[in-house]
Amino acid sequence: MPExxxxxxxAAGLRSRIVGQQIDRIxxxxxxxxxxxxxxxRLLEKSFxxxxxxxxxxxxxxxxxxxxxxxxxxxxxxTGQLYTVPRDTSxxxxxxxxxxxxxxEDKIVYRDIRKFGRWExxxxxxxxxxxxxxxxxxxxxLMNQSLFVERIKKSGKNIKTLLxxxxxxxxxxxxxxxxxxxxxxISPKRIGNSINDDDLGRLFVIIQKTLKxxxxxxxxxxxxxxxSYGRKGKFQLELQAYKKDGDSCVxxxxxxxxxxVAGRGTHYCPNCQE
DNA sequence: CTGTTTACCTGGGGGC
DNA sequence: TGCCCCCAGGTAAACA
Numbered sequence: 001m002p003e004x005x006x007x008x009x010x011a012a013g014l015r016s017r018i019v020g021q022q023i024d025r026i027x028x029x030x031x032x033x034x035x036x037x038x039x040x041x042r043l044l045e046k047s048f049x050x051x052x053x054x055x056x057x058x059x060x061x062x063x064x065x066x067x068x069x070x071x072x073x074x075x076x077x078x079t080g081q082l083y084t085v086p087r088d089t090s091x092x093x094x095x096x097x098x099x100x101x102x103x104x105e106d107k108i109v110y111r112d113i114r115k116f117g118r119w120e121x122x123x124x125x126x127x128x129x130x131x132x133x134x135x136x137x138x139x140x141x142l143m144n145q146s147l148f149v150e151r152i153k154k155s156g157k158n159i160k161t162l163l164x165x166x167x168x169x170x171x172x173x174x175x176x177x178x179x180x181x182x183x184x185x186i187s188p189k190r191i192g193n194s195i196n197d198d199d200l201g202r203l204f205v206i207i208q209k210t211l212k213x214x215x216x217x218x219x220x221x222x223x224x225x226x227x228s229y230g231r232k233g234k235f236q237l238e239l240q241a242y243k244k245d246g247d248s249c250v251x252x253x254x255x256x257x258x259x260x261v262a263g264r265g266t267h268y269c270p271n272c273q274e
Numbered sequence: 275c276t277g278t279t280t281a282c283c284t285g286g287g288g289g290c
Numbered sequence: 291t292g293c294c295c296c297c298a299g300g301t302a303a304a305c306a
Contacts, residue, residue, distance in 0.1 A: 223286095
């Protein structure tokens with residue numbers, strides 16, 4: 001699923017090619033992907049893309065049309081894909097939106113098997129409220145370490161729940177929550193306020209390093225994720241925990257188990273994650 | 275306020 | 291081959 005490294009890879013790939021471009025036309029095959037439906041989606045036609053940014057798993061496109069500014073917010077959720085193909089490429093039944101450009105031979109397609117992803121168009125002055133309403137925390141790569149440690153330390157929830165909570169730290173999903181806890185040798189079931197400062201500091205550093213490593217590998221492709229060129233990532237080759245149940249732990253050789261923690265399938269080593 | 279449950283969707287895999 | 295059921299998990303809304 002697209003988490004911080006995957007969304008960052010998509011953001012960077014699109015930014016280098018479409019900032020400055022003008023959208024000529026949008027094809028809408030499944031209007032409910034866009035909040036407000038077709039009428040709202042038409043706002044994008046003839047608009048210019050002025051910038052692309054990211055916070056956690058949210059993509060933000062700064063849009064300008066007739067001297068008015070908008071923000072397009074895209075969340076890929078579980079199976080969303082956002083990538084370019086030559087404009088005459090045919091699309092399948094899972095492709096819900098297509099963006100054509102004035103001066104680009106490629107089009108952008110939005111493909112999403114489960115249709116969980118959302119596009120939302122708001123005004124720039126509404127962006128702060130959008131983030132505030134959802135209480136989206138600082139991006140994991142920009143967050144202050146002591147703030148992270150303080151938030152975990154005062155919580156009675158387990159660490160897996162906290163890492164998945166986008167109001168605590170933004171960007172981790174099920175894959176990177178398991179991967180970072182494995183690398184930090186911390187059990188997903190440990191309660192936040194039972195973990196000492198040193199271990200939390202270490203976890204924070206490992207979170208940032210793991211996410212950066214995954215960005216260098218252009219993300220993890222397990223089933224659906226692709227980058228902005230429609231190609232798979234390579235970090236799945238370096239996973240140590242996610243979907244590794246039954247395999248040997250790379251640190252101690254014990255068998256990795258899978259059980260439900262925080263309502264999610266959770267993979268960890270019972271021996272070295274205490 | 276907090277915590278839990280359900281809805282949103284489809285494809286894949288297991289059981290028979 | 292096919293049918294049924296469960297599972298995958300990010301977010302938001304409904305609920306207790």
